[in-house]
Amino acid sequence: MYCPNCAQPNVDSALTCSRCGASLPTQMYASSSTPAAYEKVDNNLVWAILATLFCCLPTGIVAIVYAAQVDSKVSAGDVAGARQSARNAATWSWVSLGLGLLFILLYFGLVAFSIGLSG
Numbered sequence: 040m041y042c043p044n045c046a047q048p049n050v051d052s053a054l055t056c057s058r059c060g061a062s063l064p065t066q067m068y069a070s071s072s073t074p075a076a077y078e079k080v081d082n083n084l085v086w087a088i089l090a091t092l093f094c095c096l097p098t099g100i101v102a103i104v105y106a107a108q109v110d111s112k113v114s115a116g117d118v119a120g121a122r123q124s125a126r127n128a129a130t131w132s133w134v135s136l137g138l139g140l141l142f143i144l145l146y147f148g149l150v151a152f153s154i155g156l157s158g
């Protein structure tokens with residue numbers, strides 16, 4: 040890194056020129072990397088709430104708990120943990136959906152069975 044003021048060669052990590060003391064241009068790598076905290080992680084909260092309302096309450100609440108962890112982990116800089124929580128939220132949403140469909144099928148099965156008994 041050469042000083043723009045006096046052309047003195049300086050080490051790349053230097054903030055000011057070792058000869059004239061002029062402040063050196065900001066290094067490229069310092070500004071190019073995006074802080075991890077600003078990374079967007081989909082928290083799957085909508086799916087968790089829908090699964091809770093329309094399918095299965097206990098597993099839907101588990102999904103909501105995981106979904107709620109996502110945003111707090113992102114703001115804490117724990118992107119890997121946030122992604123893991125988002126995956127758990129999605130998994131439990133699908134479990135809720137599957138259980139909900141199973142209960143609906145069982146319900147209609149029972150209705151059909153009782154109709155068959157009475158008829």
Ligand SMILES: [Zn+2]
Nearest residue numbers: 042045056059
């Ligand atoms: Zn200089």
